Amino acid sequence: MTSPPLHPDTAPFAFMLGTWRGRGDGSYPTIDDFGYTEEITIGHVGKPFLAYSQKTKHAETGQPLHAESGYWRFPAPGRVELVIAHPTGLLESLSGTVQLIDDGANIELTCPDVVTTATAVDVERTVRRFRFDGDSVSYDLAMAAVGQPLTHHLAATLHRVGD
Amino acid sequence: MTSPPLHPDTAPFAFMLGTWRGRGDGSYPTIDDFGYTEEITIGHVGKPFLAYSQKTKHAETGQPLHAESGYWRFPAPGRVELVIAHPTGLLESLSGTVQLIDDGANIELTCPDVVTTATAVDVERTVRRFRFDGDSVSYDLAMAAVGQPLTHHLAATLHRVGD
Numbered sequence: 634m635t636s637p638p639l640h641p642d643t644a645p646f647a648f649m650l651g652t653w654r655g656r657g658d659g660s661y662p663t664i665d666d667f668g669y670t671e672e673i674t675i676g677h678v679g680k681p682f683l684a685y686s687q688k689t690k691h692a693e694t695g696q697p698l699h700a701e702s703g704y705w706r707f708p709a710p711g712r713v714e715l716v717i718a719h720p721t722g723l724l725e726s727l728s729g730t731v732q733l734i735d736d737g738a739n740i741e742l743t744c745p746d747v748v749t750t751a752t753a754v755d756v757e758r759t760v761r762r763f764r765f766d767g768d769s770v771s772y773d774l775a776m777a778a779v780g781q782p783l784t785h786h787l788a789a790t791l792h793r794v795g796d
Numbered sequence: 797m798t799s800p801p802l803h804p805d806t807a808p809f810a811f812m813l814g815t816w817r818g819r820g821d822g823s824y825p826t827i828d829d830f831g832y833t834e835e836i837t838i839g840h841v842g843k844p845f846l847a848y849s850q851k852t853k854h855a856e857t858g859q860p861l862h863a864e865s866g867y868w869r870f871p872a873p874g875r876v877e878l879v880i881a882h883p884t885g886l887l888e889s890l891s892g893t894v895q896l897i898d899d900g901a902n903i904e905l906t907c908p909d910v911v912t913t914a915t916a917v918d919v920e921r922t923v924r925r926f927r928f929d930g931d932s933v934s935y936d937l938a939m940a941a942v943g944q945p946l947t948h949h950l951a952a953t954l955h956r957v958g959d
Contacts, residue, residue, distance in 0.1 A: 678851075678860045682883035686865070688841075697841040702849070702865040703881035708915040716887050716913060718866035718879040720845035724887040726911050748889050748911055750879060752871040 637679030642707050648737055648765055649675045649683060649705070651796050655770075656692065657789025662781050668692030671789055673770070675705070682706050685715070707731070715742055715761070722753030727761060737765040747776075755779055768793040800842030805870050811900055811928055812838045812846060812868070814959050819855065820952025825944050831855030834952055836933070838868070845869050848878070870894070878905055878924070885916030890924060900928040910939075918942055931956040 639647055653673040660666045673687040686702040703717035703725075715727040727742035740763040747756045756778040763772045774787040802810060816836040823829045832852040839847045849865040866880035866888075878890040892905035903926040910919045919941040926935045937950040 678863070680860060680883065684863065684865070684883070697843060700841070700847065700867075702847070702867075704863075704865075704883035704885075706883070706885055706913065706915070708913075714885055714913045714915065716881040716883075716885055718881040718887065720843065720847070720867035720869070720879075722867075722869055722877060722879055722889075724879050724881065724889055724911060726885075726887055726913055728913060748887060750869065750871075750877045750889055750891060752869070752877065 636677075639677060640679055640681045642681035643677055643683055643705075645733065646683065646705070646707060646731075646738070648767075649770075650677065651675060651793045653770055653791035654794050655789055655791030657689070657787055659787045661776075661778075661786050662784060663779055667698075669698055669789075671791060673791055685717070713740055713742065722750035723756055724748040725759055727759070734766065736767050739764050758783065799840075802840060803842055803844045805844035806840055806846055806868075808896065809846065809868070809870060809894075809901070811930075812933075813840065814838060814956045816933055816954035817957050818952055818954030820852070820950055822950050824939075824941075824949050825947060826942055830861075832861055832952070834954060836954055848880070876903055876905065885913035886919055887911040888922055890922070897929070899930050902927050921946065 655671055657669050657671055669689040669692050671689045676684045683705040685705055688700045689698045691698055701717050701719045706714040711730055713729055713731040717725045725744040725747055727744045729742035732739045742761045744759045747758060756776055758777045760775045769792050771790040775783050775785050777783045818834055820832050820834055832855050834850060834852045836850040846868040848868055851863045852861045854861055864880050864882045869877040874893055876892055876894040880888045888907040888910055890905035890907045895902045905924045907922045910921060919939055921940045923938045932955050934953040938946050938948050940946045
C-alpha cells in the first residue's frame, strides 16, 4: 500500500511520523512513583491532521497501564491543536504553540478544561510539552487533578523505531 | 501474542469485539448526500474498557473521509459511556443505555455538549444509536450543528470480518 503525500498543513511536521518507543517516569502527590514503557504511533492519510495513539505498560510487570488516542491539527503557522480521548473517560482539547527547530520542534499545549464522563476521575486541566529532535522525542505532562494544583505527573523519552 | 481475558466490566460485551466493514449513507441540510464505506475496529487489553476506532472512505472515489477514535466504558449495569476524538477538532463525551439482546445489544448514547477546538466546525450535540446483532452492527447518528436543530446525519450497516 502506497502512502499518499502529506497534506500541506502537515508537511512541515513530517518529523513527527512513525512509531516511537521509550521509557518514562510518573509521579503525583496522591500516588506512588512508577516507571513505564511506552509506544507512540503518529500517522497520516493525506488529510490535514496526524493520527496519534499511545500505550504504556508498567516497567516491571509489563501490565498495560494507560492508553490514549486522538489527532494533531496545525491550523495556522506556529499554532497546534491536539484532541485526545482517554479510556479513563477523559477528553482533552489542547491548543498551543509549535516552534520549529532543525529536524524537530518544541511544542507547548494547554487544556484549560478537561472533559470527564460522570464516572471518570476528576482531572481539571493539563499542560503538555513535547520536544521532537531527530529520532527522539521527549515530553512532560502536568495536571491539576483530584484537588491538587497543576503538578508534574509524567516525563518520558522515546526513540523512533519505524515508519 | 495471546490476548488477555476480558475484564469483568467488558465481558458481557464480547459481541462488540472485532473488525467490522460495511457501507453507509450521509446527509445533512447543509451538504449534498453521500455514500461511504467504513471499517470499525473494537479491541481490548484486559482492562475495563474497549478501544474503538473507525475510518470511512467515499463510496465512489475511495478517498478517506472521516475518522474517529476513542473508548467504550461500562460503568454500571445497563449504562454505557463512549469518549471519542475527531480529527476535525471535535470531542464527544457520550453516555446512555445498553439493553442486551440475544448475542448483541441496543445502545443509545447522547452527547449534550460537543467540545470543539477554536478552529473546528460548530457541532453542538449528537445522538448515536447502535444495534449489535450477531455478526452485524447498524448505527445511526444525528447531530445539531452549524445552526441546524438535531437532524439525522449518518446511517450504516457493517459486518464482522475478523477478530
